[in-house]
Amino acid sequence: MSAKFYTLLTEIGAAKLASAAALGIPLKITQMAVGDGGGVLPTPSAQQTALVAEKHRAALNMLYIDPQNSSQIIAEQVIPETEGGWWIREVGLFDETGALIAVGNCPESYKPQLAEGSGRTQTVRMVLITSSTDNITLKIDPAVVLATRKYVDDKVLELKVYVDDLMARHLAAADPHTQYAPKASPTFTGTPKAPTAAAGNNSTQLANTAFVQAAIAALVASSPAALDTLNELAAALGNDPNFAATMTNALAGKMDKAANGTDIADVSEFLKNLGLGDIAKAGVGKGVASDNGFFTVPVLIAGVKTEFYVQWGNATVRNSTGVITLPVAFPNKRLLVLANDITEAATSVVTFGINTDASKSSFTFFSAIGSSESNAGQFAWLAIGY
Known part of the structure; x- marks a missing residue:
């Protein structure tokens, strides 16, 4: 028994598909149209350049390769409830130039209008069999097309799976924010590196081992012959393990030059030690x-x-x-x-x-x-x- 309902490429469509394959330029299918066949079920013809009686044309919602058959292309269009009042008996696919690429017939289905007391959103699906799907692409304006509920559900599920996986890997990572440095008391591992400060720098800049080594080398090189090793330097400093604290405490007892001598505890003894006696307190004449x-x-x-x-x-x-x-x-x-x-x-x-x-x-x-x-x-x- 021969098929009653089928879809085929028009001569224009076949030529354009062959040209696309030869030149490597995709054929962009953008629209689908439906018609009532003039009141009877039409027979698709490759010579057609238009539907017998077109009733509705709009942008495609989807154009994809059938996951069950790689040689089949499925085109879908959603007709909103605001459109209708006619029968659907024929379907056509058009490229971006408006040329009829494929045509087919389908079981009769009435698309009502809301004004008739009944309305529905109807999805029209057209299956096109071709030897190569590599050179056919969908070009749509997402602002003017409708999505089927299944399409939305599939995309939401796909996004949820992606986000869940991304979050799981983020939480499992030892340091998910590698672009940020820890603020408080970080413990470095491996071989951390830092810029080498200029010689003589005494700011709060980090001092790496290269800076310290250069400072020690400069100290040793400028020392007398008797202090040309670290051991001799340590001995000269009294082998004090708390040398920094010792020096800080010693410096704390120094006189403040801004006080101009007012911080001397025993002035008389101070003058005596200088060999000046009390006459130094007499002052200067005028x-x-x-x-x-x-x-x-x-x-x-x-x-x-x-x-x-x-x-x-x-x-x-x-x-x-x-x-x-x-x-x-x-x-x-x-x-x-x-x-x-x-x-x-x-x-x-x-x-x-x-x-x-x-x-x-x-x-x-x-x-x-x-x-x-x-x-x-x-x-x-x-x-x-x-």
């Missing part, structure tokens, strides 16, 4: 060098620091009384005032007296000029106090 000036002399009297002031100046006088203001006031007491005639004229004689008031910032004088001198006279004075 003064002004001018015609009317002063200077100070710091001294220690009975261990007490004292500053003596020596002040001087000169004045021009006649028979009168006057007041001399000292360059600086004595902080505590005026001890002594001396005066001397410095008039240049040979006949001038200035006599004067100094009162004994207790002023620390001035003194009063009484002067008289010899009878033979008509001009004013001059005298110099010297005052001492502390």
